[in-house]
Amino acid sequence: MVQIIDPLLIAALALNFVTLGTSRIRAAIHAVALQGILLGLLPLFIHPHIGLRGILLVLGTFVLKGFVVPAFLVHAMREVEIQHEVTPFINYISSLLLGALGTGMALVFAHTLPLADEHTGLLIVPASLSMVWTGFLMLTTRRKAIMQVLGYLLLENGIFLFGLLLLEAMPFLVEIGVLLDLFTLVFVMGIIIHHISREFSSMSTDHLSELKE
Amino acid sequence: MLLFLLAIATLLLGGGAAYLYRSSAKAATWVGAGTAVLGSVFGLVSAFQALAHGGTDGLRLAWSIPLGSFYIEIDPLTAFFMVPLFVLAPLAALYGGNYLYAYKEKKSLGPPWFLYNLLIAAIAMVFVARNGILFLMAWEIMALSAYFLVCFEHEKESVRKAGWAYLVASHIAFALLIVAFVLLGRGAGTLDFDQFPNAFSSRSIGWATGNTIWILAIIGFGLKAGFVPLHVWLPEAHPAAPSHVSAVMSGILIKTGLYGLLRLLTFDRTPAPWVGLTLAGLGLLTAFLGIAMALQQRDIKRVLAYSSIENMGLIAFSMGLGLWGMAQRLPEVALLGMTGALLHIWNHALMKGLLFLSAGSILHGTGTKDMERLGGLLRLMPFTGSTMILGSVALAALPPLNGFVSKWLMYMSLMKYSMATETAGSLMAHFGVGLLALIGGLSVVTFVRLTGIVLLGAPRDKTVTHVHESSKWMTGPMQLLALLCLVIAVIPQRTAGLFGGVLQQMIGWEGMHSSPEWEWPSASLEIAGAINAWTLLAVLTLAAVLWVRTRRFVGPQASTWGCGYVRPTVRMQYTGRSFVEMIAEHLLPRFLRPRTRREAPRGLFPAGKADFESQSPDPVDQKVYAPFFCYWADRFSRLRILQQGKVHVYLLYIMFTVVLALAWASIRTWFWGVS
Numbered sequence: 001m002v003q004i005i006d007p008l009l010i011a012a013l014a015l016n017f018v019t020l021g022t023s024r025i026r027a028a029i030h031a032v033a034l035q036g037i038l039l040g041l042l043p044l045f046i047h048p049h050i051g052l053r054g055i056l057l058v059l060g061t062f063v064l065k066g067f068v069v070p071a072f073l074v075h076a077m078r079e080v081e082i083q084h085e086v087t088p089f090i091n092y093i094s095s096l097l098l099g100a101l102g103t104g105m106a107l108v109f110a111h112t113l114p115l116a117d118e119h120t121g122l123l124i125v126p127a128s129l130s131m132v133w134t135g136f137l138m139l140t141t142r143r144k145a146i147m148q149v150l151g152y153l154l155l156e157n158g159i160f161l162f163g164l165l166l167l168e169a170m171p172f173l174v175e176i177g178v179l180l181d182l183f184t185l186v187f188v189m190g191i192i193i194h195h196i197s198r199e200f201s202s203m204s205t206d207h208l209s210e211l212k213e
Numbered sequence: 214m215l216l217f218l219l220a221i222a223t224l225l226l227g228g229g230a231a232y233l234y235r236s237s238a239k240a241a242t243w244v245g246a247g248t249a250v251l252g253s254v255f256g257l258v259s260a261f262q263a264l265a266h267g268g269t270d271g272l273r274l275a276w277s278i279p280l281g282s283f284y285i286e287i288d289p290l291t292a293f294f295m296v297p298l299f300v301l302a303p304l305a306a307l308y309g310g311n312y313l314y315a316y317k318e319k320k321s322l323g324p325p326w327f328l329y330n331l332l333i334a335a336i337a338m339v340f341v342a343r344n345g346i347l348f349l350m351a352w353e354i355m356a357l358s359a360y361f362l363v364c365f366e367h368e369k370e371s372v373r374k375a376g377w378a379y380l381v382a383s384h385i386a387f388a389l390l391i392v393a394f395v396l397l398g399r400g401a402g403t404l405d406f407d408q409f410p411n412a413f414s415s416r417s418i419g420w421a422t423g424n425t426i427w428i429l430a431i432i433g434f435g436l437k438a439g440f441v442p443l444h445v446w447l448p449e450a451h452p453a454a455p456s457h458v459s460a461v462m463s464g465i466l467i468k469t470g471l472y473g474l475l476r477l478l479t480f481d482r483t484p485a486p487w488v489g490l491t492l493a494g495l496g497l498l499t500a501f502l503g504i505a506m507a508l509q510q511r512d513i514k515r516v517l518a519y520s521s522i523e524n525m526g527l528i529a530f531s532m533g534l535g536l537w538g539m540a541q542r543l544p545e546v547a548l549l550g551m552t553g554a555l556l557h558i559w560n561h562a563l564m565k566g567l568l569f570l571s572a573g574s575i576l577h578g579t580g581t582k583d584m585e586r587l588g589g590l591l592r593l594m595p596f597t598g599s600t601m602i603l604g605s606v607a608l609a610a611l612p613p614l615n616g617f618v619s620k621w622l623m624y625m626s627l628m629k630y631s632m633a634t635e636t637a638g639s640l641m642a643h644f645g646v647g648l649l650a651l652i653g654g655l656s657v658v659t660f661v662r663l664t665g666i667v668l669l670g671a672p673r674d675k676t677v678t679h680v681h682e683s684s685k686w687m688t689g690p691m692q693l694l695a696l697l698c699l700v701i702a703v704i705p706q707r708t709a710g711l712f713g714g715v716l717q718q719m720i721g722w723e724g725m726h727s728s729p730e731w732e733w734p735s736a737s738l739e740i741a742g743a744i745n746a747w748t749l750l751a752v753l754t755l756a757a758v759l760w761v762r763t764r765r766f767v768g769p770q771a772s773t774w775g776c777g778y779v780r781p782t783v784r785m786q787y788t789g790r791s792f793v794e795m796i797a798e799h800l801l802p803r804f805l806r807p808r809t810r811r812e813a814p815r816g817l818f819p820a821g822k823a824d825f826e827s828q829s830p831d832p833v834d835q836k837v838y839a840p841f842f843c844y845w846a847d848r849f850s851r852l853r854i855l856q857q858g859k860v861h862v863y864l865l866y867i868m869f870t871v872v873l874a875l876a877w878a879s880i881r882t883w884f885w886g887v888s
Contacts, residue, residue, distance in 0.1 A: 089861065112879035129875070136868040140861045148860070 004045050009127045012038045012157075013103065016134040019154065020099045021092050023084050025146055029073045032150050032157075036065025039157055046124075046164055061160070069153065077146055090141040102133035124161060131158030214270045216259035217287060217341065220299075221334050223252035228330030235323020242310045245326025249306035249333060256337060257299035263292035267714040271343070280404050281346035289714030290479065291340045293555065294465075294472050297562035298340070300697070301464045302333045304690035308570050309457030311686040312577055325365055329458065332358040332466075339469050345394040345404030352390065352469075356383035359466060363454045375446075375453035382436050382446035389433035390473075393426050397480070409480040423481060427488050430477050431495075438470030439522045440529060441499040442833045447522055448506070452514035452582070456573020459514060463521040464566040468558055471528060478536075479718050489536030496530025497648055499523070502833075504655045505805045508662070508793050509829035513572045513582045516663055517565065520608060523656065524561045528554050530649075531623045538630065539720055546630045547720050549734050553622030555712050560615045560701060564607040567694040571601035574683040574691070575667065584789045586674035587667045593680045596688040598668045603695045605660035607702075610653055613749035615701040621741040622734065623649060658796060666789045673783055702745045706738040790827055797829075804832045 015038075018031040040062035043054060077083070088095065106129035115125065131154055138151025227248020234240040263270065271286035287295075306329065313322055335358060338351035360383070364376040394404065400418030401408040412418045418426070432443065439447040447467070451459045474492075478484065503522030510516045531554035538546030574597040575590060576582045591598035607614035624646060631642035672680075682688070701708050778785065790807075797807055812824040855866070 109875055109879045112882045113875070114878060114882050132871070136864065136871070139864045140868060 005042065006123050008038050008042060008045070009123045013127055013130060016103070016131060016154065017096060017099055019150060020095045020134060020137065023086070023092065025077055025083060025085060025144070025150075026074070028147065028150050029070050029077070032153050033066050033070035035157055036069070036153070037062060039161060040065055042161070043164055065153075065157070065160075073146060073149065080146075082144060082146065085142055085144045085147050088141050088143060088147075095137060095141060098137055099130075099134050102137070103130040106130040106133060124165060128158045128161035131155070131161060134158075214259070214272050214285075214287065216255050216262075217285075217337075218272075220252045220254075220256035220259065221337060223248050223255060224330045224334040224337075227252065228327040228334070231326035231330065232323045235321045238314065238317035238322045241322040241326050242314055245322070245330060246306040246310035249326075249330050250303040252330070253299040253303035253306075253333070256295060259287065260292040260295035260299060263287045264289060264296065264711050264714070273343075276347075278346060280398070282344045282405060283347060284343040284405055284407075285338075285341040285347070286343045286406075287341055288718065290472075290475060290718050293712065293715045294340045294468065294558075295337060297468075297559050298333070298336055298465045301562055301566045301694075302461060304693060305457040305460045305464075305566065305570065308460075308573070308687050308690045309455065311684050312457055312573055313455060315577065320365075325362060325455070328358045328361050329461075332362060332458075332461065336465060336469060340472060343406040345398055345406075348406075349387070349391065349394065353387060355466070355469070356380075356387065359383075359454075359458075359462060362458045363450050363462075365455050365458070366453070372453045375449035378446040379450035382443070386433045386436035389429045389436075393429040393433060396422055396426050396429070406476075406480070410482070413481045418481075420485075424485055424487075427477070427481075427484060430474060431488075431491065434470040434473035435495070435529075436470070437473070438467050438525045438529070439499070439503075440495050440525065441502045441522070442837060444499065444503070444522050445831055445834045445838055448510075448515050448518040448831065451518035451521065451569075452512055456514070456569055456576060459517075459573070460566040460569035463518065463569055464562040467521065467525060468562065471525070471532070471554075471558060474532070475719065483539075484536065486537065486540040489533045489538075489540055491533065492529050493533030493537060493645075496526045496528070496533055497645065497652075499526025500530060500652045501526070501648065501655075502805070504652055504659060505801050506829065506831060508655060508659045508801075509790075509797050509807050511583055511585050511789050513575065513584055513663065513667065514569070516584075516659065517568050517572060520568075520656070520659065521561075521565055523652065524557065524565065524608075527620070527623065527652070528557050528561070531557060531619075531626065534623070534626050534630070535720065538626070541634070543630065543633050544720075545734070546626050546633065548716065549622050549626035549629060549737065551716055551719055552709055552712060552734055552738075553619050553626060555715060556622060556701075556705065556709055557616075557619035559708070560607070560619050560698070563694055563698050563701070564604050564614075564616060567600060567604040567691055567698065568608065570687070570691045570694070571597050571604060574687050575601075577683055577687070579677050579680050581674075581677060584663070584666045586677055588670040588673045588783070588786065589668070590680070591668040594682045596682060597691065600688070600691040600695045601668065602664050603698065605664045607698050609657045609660040611657065613699075613702055613745040613747075613752065615698045615705070615745075617745060618702060618705040618738065618741040620649075620653065622737060625734070625737045655796070658793060662789060662792045666787065666792065670786045671783045673786065673788070699749070703742055703749065705742045705745075706735050709734075709738055804836070 012035045015031045015035040019028045019035075022028050022031070040058060043058050043061075047054060090098070103126075106126040110126040110129060113125065135151045135153070135155030135158060138154060139148050142148055142151065227244060230248070231241045231245035234244055267289060269286055269288040271284070273285075274283040276283045309329065313325060316322070332355060335351050335355035339348065339355055342348035342351050360376055360380050363379055364372060366372045367376070397409055397412070397418070398404040400422060401412035402417075409418075413423065431440075436443045436446075451463055454462060500523045503519050503524075503526055507516050507519035507523060510519060531550050533550075535547050535550030535554060538544070538548075538550055572582060575587070575594065578594055578597070579587060579590070581587065591602075603614065607616040610616040610620040627642050627645050627649070631639040631646075634642070798809075807827045807829040809825070809827045811826075812822070814823040815821065857863075
């Protein structure tokens with residue numbers, strides 16, 4: 001199965017860089033959606049005999065990560081009429097370099113992490129670490145709330161991928177993880193975007209610092 | 214068990230429905246209060262069945278939460294605690310329906326009803342839970358729903374502060390209980406309660422672990438129960454909540470702490486002797502400090518909250534005495550002490566519920582709970598006033614009411630102990646009798662002051678106008694509670710007869726139940742009941758005679774506390790403060806006395822202004838917690854640099870932490886190999 005999993009993961013990793021390198025929000029949304037679709041398919045290949053519960057899980061992730069969340073984001077983007085992230089805290093070239101550095105570090109770290117034996121050879125662990133790293137990069141360096149939501153989704157994807165290792169041992173935890181996705185969706189959309197656009201008539205989280213004590 | 218599940222389902226569904234109907238105050242009130250009453254009736258029936266027939270009834274379902282199982286059971290101890298819950302909760306709900314309705318313009322009534330029903334269901338779940346996870350979940354839901362109820366009037370800053378204090382205290386307790394359950398679970402290999410007794414008896418929970426668990430439980434559950442010095446949240450939170458919630462909190466919620474201790478006792482049937490002594494000592498300290506502070510408060514509900522602390526102290530003392538009796542193999546002492554504690558739990562639920570409802574009725578009718586502004590309310594609010602007097606007599610532990618009976622059992626237990634032992638123990642017991650009597654005396658003064666200042670005399674503040682008696686929905690539940698108090702007072706032996714199963718769970722050692730000394734303390738109870746009955750008869754006769762005589766006699770009317778002055782004014786009355794001046798300023802130990810600041814008038818013809826101010830801050834809060842927290846708050850204020858108010862920076866902190874943790878994990882394996 002490794003010959004299918006690894007190409008999928010590499011494609012997902014490449015999408016990380018697309019998200020990091022683009023300033024067009026629509027492109028970033030599409031990249032994250034595609035990554036979500038790839039990840040949603042993964043459980044089928046990792047655990048060939050997953051049963052009905054697993055199939056439902058795959059279906060849920062696939063629809064949620066690949067279609068529902070991106071549709072929401074596109075809708076939000078139209079609503080607030082923002083197309084570009086113009087001035088991130090760190091420019092695109094540097095972001096890409098940092099992302100590459102993080103992915104490299106993830107590959108190095110993953111080999112020395114204290115993991116179960118059957119997990120050490122896989123690309124899953126470094127890929128998930130790299131996704132978490134990219135997610136954090138997006139979260140900390142982008143000004144627009146929508147870009148931050150995308151960063152959060154990348155982070156989520158990383159966590160989901162890591163959780164897949166536990167799918168057989170603790171399916172419950174993975175399912176809770178999917179629920180978390182749904183929850184953050186509602187949360188992020190409802191609170192951040194709605195409030196920011198209404199109270200400050202802009203979509204930048206910079207203005208949240210006005211709430212500082 | 215089916216009835217109990219039905220009760221929980223009714224409460225939860227009703228609460229949810231009340232929330233959905235939140236746009237209409239009327240619908241939310243009817244649905245919320247109605248289902249609270251209905252659910253409580255189901256619960257009460259199931260509790261009484263279990264209590265009267267003995268035996269246990271359990272239900273165990275698998276649960277996908279790690280280490281958790283949905284394991285509930287109704288045994289005598291559970292049923293014993295469910296009875297006061299399901300008696301007080303519906304009455305408080307009926308009352309609350311009317312009480313909260315006054316807020317309908319300002320607030321939505323859906324959420325408070327949802328939370329009220331949730332709170333009742335959560336307390337019931339705490340009592341029936343037989344799995345550590347389930348217990349802790351119910352415990353947390355209980356604490357949180359109570360927190361939101363306390364914060365009902367969150368627009369007031371004092372209420373927000375009170376809620377905060379309660380939340381912090383609850384979570385400290387919660388943290389300690391988690392540790393206690395982890396220790397229990399590690400010893401027993403599971404978190405199901407039915408394995409814990411084996412773990413204790415087979416020594417897989419050893420001496421040290423057992424004692425650690427007891428220490429954690431006494432602090433953790435003691436925080437909930439308001440033991441001194443862990444009580445400071447209680448006099449803040451209870452007065453801040455709406456009155457029917459205060460009644461449930463003081464009547465039942467804080468008793469979950471006692472329930473926890475008693476439940477632990479069913480796991481560890483032979484705790485170390487220090488447990489009993491500690492509880493007894495802590496109880497006396499709590500009772501004394503509680504009543505000494507209650508004496509000085511001017512907010513009616515604060516008086517009651519401090520009085521709750523006193524009563525929790527008395528119950529803890531009695532429990533401790535029972536445990537000490539067990540440790541010393543003195544069946545009579547153990548039985549009297551435990552029965553006294555159990556009876557006082559029921560009594561206190563009823564009478565404190567009654568008094569909080571009365572206080573709420575006064576607040577509802579006058580708009581204030583400051584006793585220095587009230588006065589002469591007995592005339593204006595006859596129903597509230599009369600039930601309040603009954604409740605006060607009960608709380609002052611005077612015959613002919615129920616508080617007297619449980620206090621009597623405590624005295625009897627102490628006396629039996631002093632007779633059974635020699636020298637030091639006997640001396641301590643006599644000392645304890647003295648202290649108990651002192652506490653009793655102070656509580657009499659407290660409640661004479663409360664009723665005397667609020668109900669008698671003349672109104673002290675002209676601005677308190679439009680005083681009106683509350684509706685039947687509010688006075689009815691109060692009268693019912695007063696009636697229940699009287700019933701327990703007159704037939705205490707019948708009431709305590711229901712406790713047989715609980716006492717067997719609590720007390721016992723090898724061969725004890727066959728020993729001739731294992732005998733119900735019925736004699737003591739009957740004497741107390743007889744004293745109550747005769748006193749009641751005497752009071753009723755006296756009242757009848759007075760009523761007949763005064764009806765014929767019409768004399769001149771003069772104001773109360775008039776002292777024969779020609780032109781008395783209301784300012785000549787005793788104030789709440791002056792009433793206890795001697796006791797508060799001269800009798801109490803110095804650290805409990807009120808802080809006063811006076812500027813006396815000077816000269817024969819004083820011209821300058823004179824001034825007097827008096828405050829009664831909580832000594833523990835003032836001397837211990839405030840300096841401690843101020844010190845650390847000051848130190849920690851330097852960390853403000855970290856608070857940049859930018860989401861990005863906060864996320865950066867998280868990122869650094871994650872990267873560092875990962876790096877540490879992998880570098881460790883790098884250097885030291887796979888661990």
